[in-house]
Amino acid sequence: KAITPEYIWSDGAVVRWEDARIHVWTDALCGINVFEGLRGYWRPSDERHHVLHLDRHLHRLLGSLKAARIPCPYAADDFAKGIGELLAALGYREHVYLRPTVLLEKGKYSTDPGEVRTRAFIPIFPVPATSARAGVHCTVSSWRRPSDLAMPPRIKAGANYYNLRLARLEAADRGADEPILLGEDGKVAETGGASVFLVRDGRIITPPVTASILESITRDTVLTLARADLGYETLERPVDRTELYAADEVFLTGTLCEIAPVLSVDGIPVRGRAGPVTAALQETYQKICAGDGGHQDWLTPGPTG
Numbered sequence: 001k002a003i004t005p006e007y008i009w010s011d012g013a014v015v016r017w018e019d020a021r022i023h024v025w026t027d028a029l030c031g032i033n034v035f036e037g038l039r040g041y042w043r044p045s046d047e048r049h050h051v052l053h054l055d056r057h058l059h060r061l062l063g064s065l066k067a068a069r070i071p072c073p074y075a076a077d078d079f080a081k082g083i084g085e086l087l088a089a090l091g092y093r094e095h096v097y098l099r100p101t102v103l104l105e106k107g108k109y110s111t112d113p114g115e116v117r118t119r120a121f122i123p124i125f126p127v128p129a130t131s132a133r134a135g136v137h138c139t140v141s142s143w144r145r146p147s148d149l150a151m152p153p154r155i156k157a158g159a160n161y162y163n164l165r166l167a168r169l170e171a172a173d174r175g176a177d178e179p180i181l182l183g184e185d186g187k188v189a190e191t192g193g194a195s196v197f198l199v200r201d202g203r204i205i206t207p208p209v210t211a212s213i214l215e216s217i218t219r220d221t222v223l224t225l226a227r228a229d230l231g232y233e234t235l236e237r238p239v240d241r242t243e244l245y246a247a248d249e250v251f252l253t254g255t256l257c258e259i260a261p262v263l264s265v266d267g268i269p270v271r272g273r274a275g276p277v278t279a280a281l282q283e284t285y286q287k288i289c290a291g292d293g294g295h296q297d298w299l300t301p302g303p304t305g
């Protein structure tokens with residue numbers, strides 16, 4: 001059962017959940033909004049949440065706002081402060097998912113702060129310790145990821161999820177867990193909420209950031225871990241659909257799914273469980289998030305619980 005949090009951060013203050021409101025007659029119906037998705041890892045040893053890559057997510061949020069041309073009165077520090085205050089108010093003692101969101105309530109064809117009304121809020125929800133760690137079944141979608149000529153796939157804009165919703169519903173109809181979308185050029189792009197990696201002959205391969213994909217923070221983190229911590233060769237290059245079928249391992253990465261092995265693509269088995277490279281990356285990533293794998297500067301401690 002979904003939990004309704006007691007509090008939410010709304011336009012600069014922590015308020016009761018039911019007091020964060022917006023009228024139904026709003027330009028927000030046009031879907032002009034950007035958002036972020038972060039994980040806060042609860043650490044029993046110091047009774048705090050440790051938010052992974054807080055600075056990078058807030059930096060991406062400001063970049064999304066700039067590209068979407070939404071004026072916003074809040075700086076990264078305001079969002080960071082809001083997150084700290086809200087974590088303290090909620091008092092969760094488990095892992096959390098944070099969703100800072102900025103939307104245009106009024107002024108869809110303007111960038112003038114005098115005409116535009118921007119609203120910002122941050123919900124925080126408890127989430128299970130891990131999601132898809134055991135593996136997922138994928139299907140290559142008939143929907144294409146739009147190119148940068150039509151919509152900006154690199155930013156985290158709500159409107160982009162219209163496309164991903166269609167792909168996810170189609171995948172569910174086919175009995176798969178996740179769609180893998182190709183770009184308009186027919187090369188592999190990403191899933192409905194994660195980046196795609198493959199392993200071929202010991203090399204780790206992922207599509208480049210210009211492949212109609214979100215500029216993912218986990219993707220970048222996993223490339224760094226693979227290269228610097230585990231010593232693998234990594235390649236960012238266009239990926240063909242049939243390489244997914246031929247690969248030794250396929251895995252997905254993202255804030256929410258962390259590192260998830262792909263068990264099959266279009267019903268073609270990849271392997272029954274995480275392959276050795278995927279498993280090594282999973283272990284390294286989990287240790288870092290739990291606080292005993294180095295890179296502690298990637299985690300920002302929240303208030304004590």
Ligand code: PMP
Pocket residue numbers: 037164190191192193194195213214215216217218219253254255256
């Ligand atoms: N692609 C899409 C479409 C996503 O929604 C997400 C989740 N934010 C990702 C990739 C992974 O991005 P990140 O690693 O920054 O969470």
